[in-house]
Amino acid sequence: EAGVTQFPSHSVIEKGQTVTLRCDPISGHDNLYWYRRVMGKEIKFLLHFVKESKQDESGMPNNRFLAERTGGTYSTLKVQPAELEDSGVYFCASSRGFVDNSPLHFGNGTRLTVT
Amino acid sequence: QKEVEQDPGPLSVPEGAIVSLNCTYSNSAFQYFMWYRQYSRKGPELLMYTYSSGNKEDGRFTAQVDKSSKYISLFIRDSQPSDSATYLCAMSARLNYGNNRLAFGKGNQVVVIP
Numbered sequence: 485e486a487g488v489t490q491f492p493s494h495s496v497i498e499k500g501q502t503v504t505l506r507c508d509p510i511s512g513h514d515n516l517y518w519y520r521r522v523m524g525k526e527i528k529f530l531l532h533f534v535k536e537s538k539q540d541e542s543g544m545p546n547n548r549f550l551a552e553r554t555g556g557t558y559s560t561l562k563v564q565p566a567e568l569e570d571s572g573v574y575f576c577a578s579s580r581g582f583v584d585n586s587p588l589h590f591g592n593g594t595r596l597t598v599t
Numbered sequence: 600q601k602e603v604e605q606d607p608g609p610l611s612v613p614e615g616a617i618v619s620l621n622c623t624y625s626n627s628a629f630q631y632f633m634w635y636r637q638y639s640r641k642g643p644e645l646l647m648y649t650y651s652s653g654n655k656e657d658g659r660f661t662a663q664v665d666k667s668s669k670y671i672s673l674f675i676r677d678s679q680p681s682d683s684a685t686y687l688c689a690m691s692a693r694l695n696y697g698n699n700r701l702a703f704g705k706g707n708q709v710v711v712i713p
Contacts, residue, residue, distance in 0.1 A: 590642030
């Protein structure tokens, strides 16, 4: 079984530019999550998809962040325009659908650096 | 007050020693408690999972949860160099079906010296 894959593994962009991160969950996993770790801080929840629907986006920092999940498969997280404080590691995770508290499987993350 | 507190100080131990890690939390709604292991440049990997209070043992790893004190622990016996990693505690409340929104601690970097 292939794990959660994220692309790119590392991205360096200038302030004001746009970046799109992609996540491919484990096949058959209905739940998809985005988390972020800013340097020196703990990993924090951003949002949760169930299939193609946003179930909980209360962790999204502001409207410069836009997440989509086309057809309930892969997901993208776009940051537009990027700011310096957006630098960090963005993790995607997936889990099986509608199983109470099923374990999350994390990808290796995308390391975003905004200069 | 942070939801989850984990003293992020690094920890170096000789091979074979017992590693002891802990977290405290403030949210009484947390019922699911996890420990993740993260190797450098990799994503967190679920190590131990406990529901409510009690102990759970898996090989050399033991997880303890004391909900009355809002305190969780992870013990690694007979530590090996391959255990060198960052260990993160995480927890969640019972939310709507299928939602597993985790609150993480900052993590402890553990180095096991051969």
